[in-house]
Amino acid sequence: MFKYIRLETKNIAYLFPFIVILLSACSNSTDNTAVDEEILLKEWDSYKENASESEVSIFMWGGDEGINAYMDEFVSPELKEKHNITLNRVAMDTNEILQKLMNEKRANQEEGTIDIIWINGENFLNAKENDLLFGPFTEVLPNYQEYVDTESLDILYDFGTEVEGLEAPWGSVQFVFQYDSAKVSDPPKSFEELSTWVKENPGKFVYPEPSDFTGNAFLQHLLYDQIGGPDKLLENGFDEEFVTNNTDGMWEYLRDIEPFLWRDGETYPASLTELDRLYSQGEIWMTMGYNEARAESFINDGTFPESTKSFVLDSGSIGNTHFLAIPYNSPNKEGALVAINELLSPEAQMTKYDTTYWGESMGIDPEKLSNDNKEKLAAMERGGSVLPANELNEAFLPEVDTQYGGWIREKWLNEVVQTD
Amino acid sequence: MKNRHYSFLFSIIGLLVFFPVAFLIVTSFALQWTWPQILPTEWSTIGWNALIEEPKLFLALRTSIGIGAIVVFINLAIGFPAAKVLAFQSFKGKSFIEAFLLMPILIPGLAVAMGLHLTMIRIGVADHWAGVALVHLVPTIPYTIKIFRSGFERVGSFYELQALSLGASQKEVFTSIYLPQLITSIRSATFLIFVISLSQYALTAIIGGGNVVTLAMIYFPYLSSVNNAVIASFSLLFAGIPLLFILIIEIVIRMFIPYRSLTNTQQ
Numbered sequence: 211m212f213k214y215i216r217l218e219t220k221n222i223a224y225l226f227p228f229i230v231i232l233l234s235a236c237s238n239s240t241d242n243t244a245v246d247e248e249i250l251l252k253e254w255d256s257y258k259e260n261a262s263e264s265e266v267s268i269f270m271w272g273g274d275e276g277i278n279a280y281m282d283e284f285v286s287p288e289l290k291e292k293h294n295i296t297l298n299r300v301a302m303d304t305n306e307i308l309q310k311l312m313n314e315k316r317a318n319q320e321e322g323t324i325d326i327i328w329i330n331g332e333n334f335l336n337a338k339e340n341d342l343l344f345g346p347f348t349e350v351l352p353n354y355q356e357y358v359d360t361e362s363l364d365i366l367y368d369f370g371t372e373v374e375g376l377e378a379p380w381g382s383v384q385f386v387f388q389y390d391s392a393k394v395s396d397p398p399k400s401f402e403e404l405s406t407w408v409k410e411n412p413g414k415f416v417y418p419e420p421s422d423f424t425g426n427a428f429l430q431h432l433l434y435d436q437i438g439g440p441d442k443l444l445e446n447g448f449d450e451e452f453v454t455n456n457t458d459g460m461w462e463y464l465r466d467i468e469p470f471l472w473r474d475g476e477t478y479p480a481s482l483t484e485l486d487r488l489y490s491q492g493e494i495w496m497t498m499g500y501n502e503a504r505a506e507s508f509i510n511d512g513t514f515p516e517s518t519k520s521f522v523l524d525s526g527s528i529g530n531t532h533f534l535a536i537p538y539n540s541p542n543k544e545g546a547l548v549a550i551n552e553l554l555s556p557e558a559q560m561t562k563y564d565t566t567y568w569g570e571s572m573g574i575d576p577e578k579l580s581n582d583n584k585e586k587l588a589a590m591e592r593g594g595s596v597l598p599a600n601e602l603n604e605a606f607l608p609e610v611d612t613q614y615g616g617w618i619r620e621k622w623l624n625e626v627v628q629t630d
Numbered sequence: 631m632k633n634r635h636y637s638f639l640f641s642i643i644g645l646l647v648f649f650p651v652a653f654l655i656v657t658s659f660a661l662q663w664t665w666p667q668i669l670p671t672e673w674s675t676i677g678w679n680a681l682i683e684e685p686k687l688f689l690a691l692r693t694s695i696g697i698g699a700i701v702v703f704i705n706l707a708i709g710f711p712a713a714k715v716l717a718f719q720s721f722k723g724k725s726f727i728e729a730f731l732l733m734p735i736l737i738p739g740l741a742v743a744m745g746l747h748l749t750m751i752r753i754g755v756a757d758h759w760a761g762v763a764l765v766h767l768v769p770t771i772p773y774t775i776k777i778f779r780s781g782f783e784r785v786g787s788f789y790e791l792q793a794l795s796l797g798a799s800q801k802e803v804f805t806s807i808y809l810p811q812l813i814t815s816i817r818s819a820t821f822l823i824f825v826i827s828l829s830q831y832a833l834t835a836i837i838g839g840g841n842v843v844t845l846a847m848i849y850f851p852y853l854s855s856v857n858n859a860v861i862a863s864f865s866l867l868f869a870g871i872p873l874l875f876i877l878i879i880e881i882v883i884r885m886f887i888p889y890r891s892l893t894n895t896q897q
Contacts, residue, residue, distance in 0.1 A: 303835075
């Protein structure tokens with residue numbers, strides 16, 4: 211105790227080394243790849259045998275009642291009945307999941323608590339770079355082999371990061387705008403028309419700030435528009451000089467519409483949730499977001515007006531795929547494989563496609579379904595607010611390197627916020 | 631005259647408390663409630679259905695209350711002696727110790743959690759309720775010590791000195807002097823600790839690793855839901871639990887603490 215007396219005034223500063231030591235107390239984990247490889251060499255039937263009567267924990271974002279209901283009311287009983295697997299759904303933000311895994315990696319914990327995580331984009335890049343994932347495992351899944359379009363770019367790449375079999379595609383979503391057709395008769399078809407519309411209807415439009423995923427996607431689309439499509443960005447990876455030199459018009463556009471945005475552009479919603487609330491309260495007349503069918507469940511539970519419809523701009527609609535992965539220290543890897551395979555089955559995917567629960571596009575290729583299922587799929591009603599499949603397919607634009615997201619975030623603060 | 635001032639003050643406070651609660655209750659049953667309607671145009675029980683259909687709700691309630699009770703108990707056990715020393719004794723390095731004890735609320739919880747997570751994995755209490763209860767001590771102990779310290783300073787050490795000089799044992803000093811005199815501090819500390827423990831999301835998520843499902847683990851993800859009714863119903867439940875807990879504590883206090891009439895007049 212007395213040793214510390216002299217530290218009185220600086221006591222807080224003196225504690226930082228301890229924290230740093232704690233945080234950086236990392237050492238490489240022992241090599242368990244041999245065991246992993248052994249698992250992957252087994253026959254599929256042996257997984258099923260070993261997985262029976264086991265518990266599989268899936269950790270996933272839990273902020274959507276529709277998605278939760280899909281997991282609890284459809285997937286969970288299905289796994290129980292078919293494979294005698296008990297599914298344990300744990301709601302946690304992906305950031306925290308990765309944080310937990312990273313700590314476990316540092317502490318050499320070989321047996322964790324997570325069997326499956328729901329992941330994509332920047333989080334996947336982080337997980338891959340830090341060796342947090344088990345695999346490559348997708349090749350051993352029968353349903354992946356049979357139903358997934360394994361050549362497709364949005365399955366081989368996740369926001370510009372090579373997937374390399376470390377995650378299996380669960381579904382895909384496209385960015386669409388929603389509008390209230392009772393108030394907006396003719397939605398804009400280009401960014402130019404959007405600007406005109408915003409000026410004619412001051413206060414009725416806003417986009418979330420780009421630190422939000424959705425706000426960032428909106429600006430990314432504007433960026434594509436500005437430089438004539440995503441191809442140039444895809445070819446070169448992240449090229450800061452190129453975008454900095456060629457995007458003056460984009461920021462000019464944003465500054466131009468700012469005074470006509472909600473609350474005169476003085477503040478922007480911090481998240482998609484806030485944007486959706488403004489829309490549901492009728493304060494603004496348009497909202498936006500990934501998942502072309504996202505409005506359906508909101509309309510069904512009365513959050514959005516029934517007159518809600520959606521539109522995409524002529525220049526396209528950004529889409530991405532989200533995936534399922536297995537952490538390196540999953541205590542039940544074989545169970546996880548069986549469960550993921552089940553989640554990729556036509557039945558599970560088509561139920562997910564149905565707007566009763568979730569309503570998003572399938573991770574598997576509709577072309578590879580049996581004729582029976584193709585017919586069923588064609589007969590499914592996605593609801594009045596969802597655009598026809600061919601229109602969405604034509605509009606599809608790929609994601610580019612995740613670093614562009616960070617660039618947009620920073621640049622927006624300088625170019626739009628600080629110039630007021 | 632003085633009374634009238636008080637009743638005016640009370641009605642202001644009453645309104646400030648009543649309105650948010652009433653607003654929450656109405657929101658939890660509202661289906662559509664857009665500006666400028668004063669009351670919702672459509673009602674439904676969707677908000678409460680989502681709550682009741684949550685499969686882990688009962689488990690989470692049990693875990694939350696259990697962990698909360700343990701955290702309260704450990705807090706009282708640690709906070710009581712620590713606060714007494716800080717209140718009555720002076721020694722070299724006291725201000726350092728004081729600052730040190732306040733550290734956990736000055737450093738961001740997530741930074742603390744990450745460091746502690748490594749340690750907890752090594753000693754084997756990560757992903758277990760014991761680890762979660764331990765980590766909940768981090769954001770609660772500082773408050774407990776603060777509360778008890780001012781309690782001890784209010785009471786002073788004279789009763790204790792007198793009792794000791796009359797031949798009382800330490801145990802008697804504790805049960806018949808400090809316990810009844812500090813009952814208000816116990817009440818406020820218990821309530822505060824319980825509420826803090828209940829609302830820990832990040833610490834619980836990382837240390838509990840999803841194996842320990844508390845109410846916050848279920849409730850926080852719903853905060854990003856657009857459906858206000860769901861959030862409102864969860865919030866009401868969230869607010870109700872500490873009240874229930876404090877009611878139980880109150881009953882325990884009434885049953886076990888001596889000199890009840892004295893403590894009542896002292897408030």
